[in-house]
Amino acid sequence: MIEKDYFMRQIQVLVAVLLRILNLTAGKDFFTAKAEIKDAVKLTTGFSPEQIKKLSIDELVMIFNMYREDANAHAAYTAKFLLEESKILEEEKEIEQSLTGYNKALEIYEYLNNNNLIPEKLEFNIKEEIKFLHEKLNHHF
Secondary structure, three states: OHHHHHHHHHHHHHHHHHHHHHHHHHOOOHHHHHHHHHHHHHHHHOOOHHHHHHOOHHHHHHHHHHHHHHHHHHHHHHHHHHHHHHHHHHHOOOHHHHHHHHHHHHHHHHHHHHOOOOOOOOOOOHHHHHHHHHHHHHHOO
């Protein structure tokens, strides 16, 4: 029971961080938003966004599985944070870096989708995110 409460609080923290990142991005405070993203990815994985982007999906699954029952939520939020960072990087004309992030976010989302592992209660729709990423990568790069 205590472990379940801990995981629920951790998800609540991730939701709060995501909302803070979205607000910072909307306000064009990209510097602070990227710092929040870096901290959020470190919270969900123990690694920096740059390190996560270099790992294979198998290595990422191993990292996410350390969280046992919340592995899929950690994977979904990590992908969301990478997606938001990529949008910022694209806005800043860092196209190569944004492309890397978009591809890694898509890889994580597709893993969750293809293996029927999409968490039920998320603040965003992974299937819509996958559609967005496919359109972004096929038409804009």
